[in-house]
Amino acid sequence: MELYIVADNTLFKRQNKDYEKTKTRIMEIANYVDKFYRALNIRVPLIGLEVWTDRDQCIVTEEPNATLWSFLQWRQKLKSRKKHDNAQLLTGVIFKGTTIGMAPLEGMCSLENSGGINVDHSELSIGAAATMAHEIGHNFGMSHDHDGCCVEATAEQGGCVMAAATGHPFPRVFSRCSKRDLDSYFQKGGGMCLYDMPDMKDLVGGKKCGNGFVEEGEECDCGEPDECTNDCCNANNCTLKEDAQCAHGVCCEGCKLKQAGTMCRGPAGACDLPEYCTGASPYCPANVYLLDGSSCQYGVAYCYNGMCLTHEQQCLQLWGYGARPAHDACFADVNAAGNAFGNCGKDEHGNYMKCEKSDAKCGKIQCHSAAKKPKGTNAVSIDTTIETGGIKVKCRGTYVYSTQDGQGDLPDPGLVMTGTKCGEGKVCRDRRCQNASFTELETCIARCHGNGVCNSNKNCHCSRGWAPPFCEKPGLGGSVDSGPVQYDSQVGLVLGLLFAFLVLLPGVLLLFYCYRIKTSCFHKWLSQREKNKSNKLEASLEKGKNGHLNPAFHLKVVAPINKASSHKGLSHTSKEVLPLRPGPVPNGTQPVNVVRPLRPAPSPQKVKVVRPPLPTGKPPAAPSKSPQTPQRLSPPKKPLPLNPTRSPLLVSELQPRPSPFPPQRPLPLSPARGASPTASPVRTPISKPSTGLLVMMPPATGPKPVGKVSAIPPLRALRWANTHRLTPTHTHQLNWSLGRLIDSVFALYSKESRDH
Secondary structure, eight states, X not given: OOEEEXXXXXXXXXXXXXXXXXXXXXXXXXXXXXXXXXTTTOOOOXXXXXXXXXXXXXXXXXXXXXXXXXXXXXXXXXXXXXXXXXXXXXEOOOOSTTOOEEXXXXXXXXXXXXXXXXXXXXXXXXXXXXXXXXXXXXXXXXXXXXXXXXXXSOGGGTOBTTOSSOOSSOOOBOOHHHHHHHHHHHHTTOOXXXXXXXXXXXXXXXXXXXXXXXXXTOSOOOSSXXXXXXTTEETTTTEEOTTOSOSSSTTEETTEEOOTTOEEEOOOSTTBXXXXXXXXXXXXXXXXXXXXXXXXXXXXXXXXXXXXXXXXXXXXXXXXXXXXXXXXXXXXXXXXXXXXXXXXXXOTTSOBOOOOGGGGGGSBOOEEOOSSSOSSTTEXXXXXXXXXXXXXXXXXXXXXXXXXXXXXSSXXXXXXXTTXXXXXXXXXXXXXXXXXXXXXXXXXXXXXXXXXXXXXXXXXXXOXXXXXXXXXXXXXXXXXXXXXXXXXXXXXXXXXXXXXXXIIHHHHHHHHHHHHOTTXXXXXXXXXXXXXXXXXXXXXXXXXXXXXXXXXXXXXXXXXXXXXXXXXXXXXXXXXXXXXXXXXXXXXXXXXXXXXXXXXXXXOOOOOOOOOOOOOSSOOOOOOOOOOOOSOXXXXXXXXXXXXXXXXXXXXXXXXXXXXXXXXXXXXXXXXXXXOTTOOOOOXXXXXXXXXXXXXXXXXXXXXXXXXXXSSOHHHHHHHHHHTTOOHHHHHHHHHHHHHHHHHHHHHHHHHHHHO
């Protein structure tokens, strides 16, 4: 930040009208300010010094507000004859109350507001330096520290620079809240003038190796030898080390210059433009931004000093999330009062000025917000209700009061900021809504052929695909001020195209060739894969015909067969046989696959198959629905009979017992139909054996004797249907299928009985 300091006539007189003494004191103050801001990575060289030895060049009175605005008006004239970023007035006049300084908030780089006033209130130069650093902090967008901000220094150490009040010992550090405010200010485009290199020929104090500024005749300057940490610079003589190309600058990395076209400063905010390394200098080109008057925020605002200022943005800053500008009637009614709560600033005597209706949107900001109070420690809400068009509207203004008797060091932060759009083609300047002169902008845009925008140097910044300076020929974009443009995405695009043509395309062609040629390895592999699938399918079908379908058999405990009763028919039971619950499989056990049930005969002999007696009377009706018993029922006392339609009966021909889950396919119409060879087997762990004969038997789902011994008994099917809430159509189909199944069973029994 190129600083210009002015000492007024009163201060000159306090220094016994000694120019050299006054100049020395100003330089001491400037050195302290530069030291304070080094911690924020900001250097503050003093490039101009002026002492008013004869008379003051602006109004300097005990009224701080009038003095500030008078000095800022004078500073606009100074800007035309001396390049600088910020100007500070150092005065010997004591202001009213306890005010020792004042500066506009976020005024840095602004033609109207980049400056402040400071009282030389201490014999020590560090006292005035702390005040000047505080006011410059306001220009940088820093607000006063509130409770809990300053943890970097205790009160005994002086506290932090942006504290609302200061005293001995004087502060030297910035708080974390101040750093956050500074980052926010830069992110929205503030401080655009800080990115260009100052002309070191104008540096006050002369050339010196070790002051941290690279001056004429120096290759680098990293400070004094005891504080230098730069590996590319010799601190003793300010020369580059061997093989080093550079030592400072964002375009210098590892003592080497970065490649031309590398972005060194990205756009900050909607009104900023990017800059690129030139490949010849370690420093980024001077910062450029959109020319004042350029449209931003979709036409809602104009760019001003690289920032896009709107009423909405200021409401958000004062009230927080959700705030928005109030109705235009709020601005007109409230700001016409001319008091502390509604005004268009103060005059040279410190009196509030009323706003004309045309200037109302440049006075006190009026917002809508659901917050209880504005942000800030000393801010209070000024609520006013007006009626417009028969509707009552609540207007919320902000008043910031001082905790002490005197004025605060900030002009009213509730005033609309300079440069804010107040009408079509109009912006706020000096608390008035004035016509913005866009003639320079219109002339510049006409030269860009519709393929670019105008930067702050009135040159065309071309869009991508067009070349500067006038954006009429194909190119990469940018401007003559921003450095050569090289988009990083082009490197990725080239690599992607090379990979596609050298790897992907040949691979795709090879696969297509292998697929089309019958004798290729790929085609042979596909054929072999299909053949293996068909072989596995045939094997599974053959296994279903010749062997059992379910290799997992249920271990059941069967009582010893009584020979005397072996020739008797099965006794009917009214109890339902439930499937056994699977238990844990003991370690080291394997399922035993048997194709015939074991008989407890002492010697191998052919067992006579016992046929069930012919049922008499009418076939029994479908079992009625009975409540489900949660207890496990005992297994049948005798093994189930073999299928009466086949002899001998193989266990492998029986269907596996279905799981209690819903059936995956509709029930068979006839129990005589064979089991599907594709039924998925379910492995059931072996139960713990007990007394009696252990028989490995598959769950049979074929024809059953009279009774309720079935894999899916009708009662259970109905219960399953009710549990799963089947539709009436599905329930009807299920009942019909079960009825057909029961009729088929008795028909088979009748046929077998007649045959015998």
